[in-house]
Amino acid sequence: MTKKPFRLNQEHVIGLVCLAVSAIILSITPTFPKGKANIGLTGPAFFPDLLAFVFILCGVYQLWYGTKNAPSYSPITLDTFRNLFKKKETRTAYLIILFMVGFILLFDALGFLLTTFLFLLLFLLRLGASRWQSLFYALFFTTIIYFLFGWLFTISLPSGILAYVGL
Amino acid sequence: MDAILSVLRVEILIPWLLAMVLGIFVGAMPGLTATMAVALIVPLTFHTPPIVGLAMILGVSFTAIFAGDIPATFLRVPGTPASGAAVLDGYEMNKQGKGPLAIALDLTCSTLGGTIGVLILITISPILASFALQFTHFEYFWLALLGLSMSAVITKGSTMKGLISMTGGLILSTIGLDISTGYPRFSFGSTYLMSGINFIPVMIGLFGISEVLRSISLTSHDQLGDAAIVSNVKADFRSVGSIMGRNKRLILQSSVIGTLIGALPGAGADIAAWVAYGMAKKTSKTPEKFGTGSEEGVIAPTTANNAALGGTWIPALVFGIPGDSITAIVLGAMMMYGLKPGPLVFQGSRDLVNQIFTVAVISQFFLLILGYLGIRAFTWFFKFPRNVVLAGITIFSIIGAYALRSSVFDVGLVLVFGILGYLMERVTIPLPPFILGLILGPMIEENLRIGLVKTSGNFWPFFNRPISAFFAILLVLIFLYEPVKLLIQKKRK
Numbered sequence: 001m002t003k004k005p006f007r008l009n010q011e012h013v014i015g016l017v018c019l020a021v022s023a024i025i026l027s028i029t030p031t032f033p034k035g036k037a038n039i040g041l042t043g044p045a046f047f048p049d050l051l052a053f054v055f056i057l058c059g060v061y062q063l064w065y066g067t068k069n070a071p072s073y074s075p076i077t078l079d080t081f082r083n084l085f086k087k088k089e090t091r092t093a094y095l096i097i098l099f100m101v102g103f104i105l106l107f108d109a110l111g112f113l114l115t116t117f118l119f120l121l122l123f124l125l126r127l128g129a130s131r132w133q134s135l136f137y138a139l140f141f142t143t144i145i146y147f148l149f150g151w152l153f154t155i156s157l158p159s160g161i162l163a164y165v166g167l
Numbered sequence: 168m169d170a171i172l173s174v175l176r177v178e179i180l181i182p183w184l185l186a187m188v189l190g191i192f193v194g195a196m197p198g199l200t201a202t203m204a205v206a207l208i209v210p211l212t213f214h215t216p217p218i219v220g221l222a223m224i225l226g227v228s229f230t231a232i233f234a235g236d237i238p239a240t241f242l243r244v245p246g247t248p249a250s251g252a253a254v255l256d257g258y259e260m261n262k263q264g265k266g267p268l269a270i271a272l273d274l275t276c277s278t279l280g281g282t283i284g285v286l287i288l289i290t291i292s293p294i295l296a297s298f299a300l301q302f303t304h305f306e307y308f309w310l311a312l313l314g315l316s317m318s319a320v321i322t323k324g325s326t327m328k329g330l331i332s333m334t335g336g337l338i339l340s341t342i343g344l345d346i347s348t349g350y351p352r353f354s355f356g357s358t359y360l361m362s363g364i365n366f367i368p369v370m371i372g373l374f375g376i377s378e379v380l381r382s383i384s385l386t387s388h389d390q391l392g393d394a395a396i397v398s399n400v401k402a403d404f405r406s407v408g409s410i411m412g413r414n415k416r417l418i419l420q421s422s423v424i425g426t427l428i429g430a431l432p433g434a435g436a437d438i439a440a441w442v443a444y445g446m447a448k449k450t451s452k453t454p455e456k457f458g459t460g461s462e463e464g465v466i467a468p469t470t471a472n473n474a475a476l477g478g479t480w481i482p483a484l485v486f487g488i489p490g491d492s493i494t495a496i497v498l499g500a501m502m503m504y505g506l507k508p509g510p511l512v513f514q515g516s517r518d519l520v521n522q523i524f525t526v527a528v529i530s531q532f533f534l535l536i537l538g539y540l541g542i543r544a545f546t547w548f549f550k551f552p553r554n555v556v557l558a559g560i561t562i563f564s565i566i567g568a569y570a571l572r573s574s575v576f577d578v579g580l581v582l583v584f585g586i587l588g589y590l591m592e593r594v595t596i597p598l599p600p601f602i603l604g605l606i607l608g609p610m611i612e613e614n615l616r617i618g619l620v621k622t623s624g625n626f627w628p629f630f631n632r633p634i635s636a637f638f639a640i641l642l643v644l645i646f647l648y649e650p651v652k653l654l655i656q657k658k659r660k
Contacts, residue, residue, distance in 0.1 A: 010594045013594075014328075014331065014594060014596070018331060021335075021338065025338065025353075028353060032345075032350060032352065033348060033350055037624055038623070038624070039620065039623055039624070041347065041616075041619075041620055042347070042616050042619055042624075043348070044345035044347070044348055044350045044352050046616070047341055047612045047615070047616070048338065048341045048352065048353075051334055051337050051338050051341070052338075054330075054334050055331075055334050055338070058327060058330055058331045058334060061327055062327065062331075065327070087384070089383060089384050089385065090384045092383050092384070093380045093383045093384040093589075096379070096380065096383060096561070097380070097582065097586065100376075100561075100565070100578075100582045100585075101582065103565065103578070104575055104578050104579050104582065107569075107575050107578070108575060112566075116562060116566070119562070120558055120562055123554075123557075123558045123561065124554055124555065124558050127383070127553075127554035127557065127558070128554060129552065129554050129555065133552070133555075137555050137558060137559075138558075141558065141559055141562050145562060145563070145566050148211075149566055149570050152214075155214075155570045155573065156573055157569075
């Protein structure tokens with residue numbers, strides 16, 4: 001009987017992530033102060049170490065499970081990564097994530113009004129809304145949120161560069 | 168009477184009703200869940216008095232669970248996971264031209280199921296609370312662990328993935344200052360991480376943003392539904408009374424099943440609906456009609472899923488252990504109001520508990536009215552551009568998270584956990600155990616460590632007290648049930 005070659009699948013990846021997280025925890029916790037065993041006072045490392053141990057068990061199980069049930073899962077190859085960018089809808093999702101990163105980076109500098117408006121405009125345009133529709137809803141949501149959070153709940157929303165024009 | 172008057176005030180009624188309308192809107196949209204509706208509303212509730220916030224959360228969850236049945240009946244697409252079982256016979260009735268009757272029956276049963284669930288909650292909670300007063304750190308440790316483990320075992324998919332999700336949430340809960348020594352754990356010098364990971368941005372990311380990403384990456388439809396199919400949606404109540412009269416026992420049976428399953432930590436309205444459906448089929452005189460447009464097949468799941476909501480509040484209020492992801496959010500919200508859910512809340516905040524019960528009962532009457540209007544508005548909902556709805560949800564999620572502490576860091580958390588939630592769902596790791604782990608983590612750790620200090624490091628008292636031992640055995644049985652069942656099945660083959 002020929003031995004089938006090892007093919008990485010999603011179950012293996014889950015197992016490897018569990019083991020990696022456990023390794024990170026166990027490499028950090030030795031720097032934590034120790035507890036006092038004689039009075040039952042456990043140190044700050046006690047609970048994270050316990051959880052890391054559980055995660056190791058989970059990781060090992062996932063690796064075994066992924067290998068045992070390999071035919072049920074499609075193997076992860078270079079094509080898997082290529083396919084991640086093939087579908088237009090998936091690319092749109094990645095772009096939305098990028099828009100959100102931009103929102104976070106620019107929120108304080110540009111201020112709530114500008115950042116929110118620009119984010120919504122780009123979001124709607126990318127999702128196929130017409131220019132006028134995008135403009136209308138971007139303005140609509142920005143205004144609603146500004147009045148709801150900024151005015152009704154008196155939450156301080158950053159003015160950013162608009163502070164120079166008194167907004 | 169005082170409790171009724173105290174909640175029927177304009178400043179409570181307006182946000183409460185608006186939240187219920189939002190629940191109808193979100194619940195009726197396939198892909199958007201009741202948990203997501205609650206997640207969207209929670210940031211608003213922090214700026215209101217506790218009873219206003221809790222009325223909004225209660226209201227939104229009741230309407231969202233019902234509204235999920237509308238597309239289930241007319242489009243064969245459940246609006247929320249809790250409506251999965253309602254699809255079977257509801258849609259079949261619709262195909263036979265009895266859609267208006269099915270949805271009218273659905274609404275009436277949802278209201279009745281919700282009312283019975285809440286009445287059971289009102290009756291049982293104070294009794295359980297007085298019993299829970301005997302609990303010490305040992306019992307609370309096991310109880311929290313039991314609740315968390317049940318959520319990992321009961322949720323859909325493999326138990327191991329539920330366990331991974333749960334442990335992930337628990338690990339996240341260890342970030343920040345240590346409860347005993349004050350030592351900053353895994354904070355890497357960041358003042359944001361030092362104060363721990365707030366569960367609200369995590370929850371908004373996991374249930375809100377991940378849903379948006381999933382929705383964008385899966386479909387390119389311009390509208391939420393096919394308007395041509397749903398252009399003539401209405402409710403026909405004419406024969407509802409007589410059908411319900413014939414099925415009194417089934418309504419009661421499904422309500423009790425729904426409430427009991429709801430009370431199990433981790434088992435929410437979706438599981439309740441399926442179990443009630445299965446039980447109705449087993450006890451029916453005409454089981455062969457199930458799946459072909461049976462009235463009983465509509466009554467059982469729709470009664471049970473709303474009854475389960477009352478049930479989920481039992482462990483949440485009495486023990487501080489959430490019954491599902493919605494009550495997990497409620498617990499977090501209550502803690503932020505300065506309330507500590509548990510048996511003492513029935514003594515220290517008796518008035519608030521009475522108000523919560525009153526709101527839950529009155530919400531059922533509002534559900535009947537708003538549910539009817541929601542059915543009428545269904546056609547309009549589905550003409551709404553999908554991209555606008557997604558944009559609205561995204562920006563409300565982002566600003567809602569920011570509003571908690573006026574912190575861009577929290578918006579970053581929303582994005583990070585949105586991506587994580589999206590990836591977890593792709594590899595079928597359930598999300599609810601993760602959020603429950605994050606919320607219950609401090610409770611489990613605190614009770615374990617204080618218990619150990621009390622016993623000078625001896626673990627034995629965690630096992631030799633009667634209630635602790637019972638919980639410990641139950642926990643072992645929960646995890647052993649599935650493997651032992653598989654082993655027996657294998658041996659038989």
